């Protein structure tokens with residue numbers, strides 16, 4: 600479901616009604632079912648290993664739960680994700696789902712997953728796969744809602760273009776919009792919104808793409824320096840010249856920077872919204888319209904406001920909402936009264952106090968391999984019961 604609603608001068612594309620209240624649900628709900636279908640046809644199994652800093656993990660878990668032949672192992676840095684984010688994952692007790700709290704950082708989690716995936720023998724023997732943001736099926740799924748959204752704009756019947764403003768981290772969501780445009784959808788402008796991690800706005804404004812330090816901001820799902828889908832954008836910009844893309848990516852890997860001439864005719868705008876602007880946008884939109892934006896959506900709203908005068912007035916202006924505000928109550932409380940009912944959502948309110956299943960591991964790639972091997976054989980229920988019995992015997 601991707602409803603478009605009129606909010607003030609803009610339209611809001613609400614991709615926030617999935618099981619985890621964020622847009623990643625749209626693609627991962629489809630991906631789980633696709634995996635199930637294909638594995639059934641082939642008579643195979645798939646064991647997915649992933650690392651999350653909070654957001655993707657829960658969308659993946661809710662996409663893969665209940666899918667036959669699929670097991671999902673999600674690592675997260677213990678104590679370093681928001682309690683609500685943990686609960687969205689750890690209260691899923693399905694036998695094919697394993698939540699692993701790693702004593703370490705998100706980088707440790709990523710490294711463990713990477714080590715496991717680069718052990719080709721292990722990978723093959725245990726049918727290991729991934730669901731990360733470079734999986735093209737996720738992008739393909741996202742293309743669809745741009746069509747659905749456009750058809751709901753007032754000018755759709757007359758072919759009047761729409762401008763989309765998209766909060767961007769790994770460049771997946773806005774890349775889907777660009778593919779939709781190249782498929783013929785009348786998109787008259789693409790506004791890329793980022794937060795204080797401004798590598799992408801800097802690139803679109805100067806032509807220089809330069810790695811910096813990742814900063815924590817009010818929109819954590821966008822706290823990314825090197826966007827994993829940027830290479831696909833380069834491929835489009837350079838008309839599919841793979842050799843030139845490879846040269847640019849090599850120079851980026853070597854020097855932490857690459858450079859391209861500015862695309863002057865471009866329909867793209869790219870703007871970085873800082874923390875203060877994020878909070879003041881949430882406050883202003885709430886005051887004027889009664890709607891509460893989450894901090895990610897607020898960056899896109901702000902960016903649309905900044906540049907929408909550059910597009911013809913008859914174009915519809917669509918801001919893409921990527922998360923429900925109740926997922927980020929602390930930032931929203933900086934902008935509005937803390938008792939506002941919009942700060943809660945029924946699916947989140949029931950989580951505290953529910954039974955959780957969390958496995959604990961040290962930041963050690965070999966330990967993760969052992970755990971995955973055991974998990975594949977026993978299921979999460981089985982591993983859990985064995986641990987309980989052992990604890991009982993010793994304690």
Ligand SMILES: *Cc1c(COP(=O)(O)O)cnc(C)c1O
Nearest residue numbers: 767768769770771772820921922
């Ligand atoms: C992942 C995410 C984004 C960024 O999407 P990309 O496809 O990585 O650009 C924005 N907002 C929210 C809430 C997200 O979870």
